[in-house]
Amino acid sequence: MRRVIFLLWMMSLLFVLGCHDVVIKTDENSLESREAKAATLRSQIDALNMEVYWYYPLPEEEITSVDLRGDLLFVQTKRNLLYAIEPENGVVRWVFQVDVPLDFPPSISDSFVAFTASSILYLLEPKGGNLLWKKTLPSSASSPTTLDRQNVYVGSYDHFFYAFKLGSGSRNWRYRTEGTIIGTPLTEDPGVYFVSEDNNIYGVSASDGNLSWKFPIFGQLTGDPYSRANMLYVPCADFNLYCINRITGNVRWKYEAGEPFMTAPVVSAQNAYAASQNHLVAINNRTGREVFRVEGRYQVLAQGKYDIYALSMKNIAGNILREMVTIDGEKGELKAHSTISKFKYFVTNYQNSVIYMASSDGVLFAVREK
Numbered sequence: 001m002r003r004v005i006f007l008l009w010m011m012s013l014l015f016v017l018g019c020h021d022v023v024i025k026t027d028e029n030s031l032e033s034r035e036a037k038a039a040t041l042r043s044q045i046d047a048l049n050m051e052v053y054w055y056y057p058l059p060e061e062e063i064t065s066v067d068l069r070g071d072l073l074f075v076q077t078k079r080n081l082l083y084a085i086e087p088e089n090g091v092v093r094w095v096f097q098v099d100v101p102l103d104f105p106p107s108i109s110d111s112f113v114a115f116t117a118s119s120i121l122y123l124l125e126p127k128g129g130n131l132l133w134k135k136t137l138p139s140s141a142s143s144p145t146t147l148d149r150q151n152v153y154v155g156s157y158d159h160f161f162y163a164f165k166l167g168s169g170s171r172n173w174r175y176r177t178e179g180t181i182i183g184t185p186l187t188e189d190p191g192v193y194f195v196s197e198d199n200n201i202y203g204v205s206a207s208d209g210n211l212s213w214k215f216p217i218f219g220q221l222t223g224d225p226y227s228r229a230n231m232l233y234v235p236c237a238d239f240n241l242y243c244i245n246r247i248t249g250n251v252r253w254k255y256e257a258g259e260p261f262m263t264a265p266v267v268s269a270q271n272a273y274a275a276s277q278n279h280l281v282a283i284n285n286r287t288g289r290e291v292f293r294v295e296g297r298y299q300v301l302a303q304g305k306y307d308i309y310a311l312s313m314k315n316i317a318g319n320i321l322r323e324m325v326t327i328d329g330e331k332g333e334l335k336a337h338s339t340i341s342k343f344k345y346f347v348t349n350y351q352n353s354v355i356y357m358a359s360s361d362g363v364l365f366a367v368r369e370k
Helices: 002-017 028-046
Strands: 050-057 063-069 072-077 081-085 092-097 113-117 120-124 131-136 151-155 160-165 171-176 181-188 191-196 200-205 211-216 226-228 231-235 240-245 251-256 271-275 279-284 290-295 298-303 307-316 319-328 334-339 345-349 354-358 363-369
Touching: 028 050, 028 363, 063 345, 063 354, 120 151, 151 181, 151 191, 160 181, 160 191, 231 271, 240 271, 271 298, 279 307, 298 345, 298 354
Parallel strands: none
Antiparallel strands: 050 363, 063 072, 072 081, 081 092, 113 120, 120 131, 151 160, 160 171, 181 191, 191 200, 200 211, 226 231, 231 240, 240 251, 271 279, 279 290, 298 307, 307 319, 319 334, 345 354, 354 363
16 A cells, blocks of 8 residues: 555656656655654654644655745755645645755746846746746846746845846846845835845835835844835844835834844734844734733744744754744743754745744645644
8 A cells, every 4th residue: 555655656746847857866665764754753743732734755855945935835955956835735836956056045926936046047937837038147146036027026246136027038127226135025016125235125116116215224134024014024133123114115113122133023913023132022013012022032933823833943062952832922921832853944824824844854744723
């Protein structure tokens, strides 16, 4: 029976890979080994208030990154394979071979997937992963790509923010700043928004690249900006989390933590959850006032029905101890913690609070609150 399952699994994977000339090294023994590792990893998940949504053991691959973009989960491997996996069920949609590691995670729209690798910009179609075009950039990419209906955008070390036409790859416009473009750009009609090391946040017109507004910050970006309901949430090393109206560039509020923010915030309908250097802070979306503060270094993973799930990482004698921490979403009280040190990569679908967890040796789990 186990052999039949293996053969069916291989047939489906070979069908996905057939059009891409990708060589996957695998055999029945390697799959059995992955299944054994998955069972060990599952034991750590069982200790959490989580259930396994699905899991997938990559064949003979070492994972180097996991990222959720739009309706695809992208997994990069040490052999420079880019897996596109459907986040609802763990089915591999396609695999694309790149010559060198990607510079940043891909971006995705309904019709395109874009990414850069070693100064080359790639554009693929998302259904089968077929290459539409690639072009050499004027300078190395300093930011991830982002897409809208007309352009693919990317920041560069030459201080320019570029817009390239999706149909041809030709340059539509570029905007020069006084520093390197950093962080993930955001596209929300009618603009595109990005941060430069000249300590400004920029909002420019997506159609022609003309400046709509810019806002000065007094420290480097410490996490990707986050967009929700016409607001940009920007964490900075100047100890502030800024909430900025993306249409006008006006500040709705700023929250001063007294220490640098470390990661991108997670924003719900009521609160923004942000990790500063030594605290996890919940901030009211409307007023910018602190709701609660929890001591410790955390990365927010998901918001459940009543609780917040966060990743805690501690360096103990040179070893990284990872724990999943459960925090009461209203009071900020620590409710539980469990070791998940066998997992290395974590990413969340904030629409349904599914957490994707992967070990470096190639096993990927999707889990959710029970």
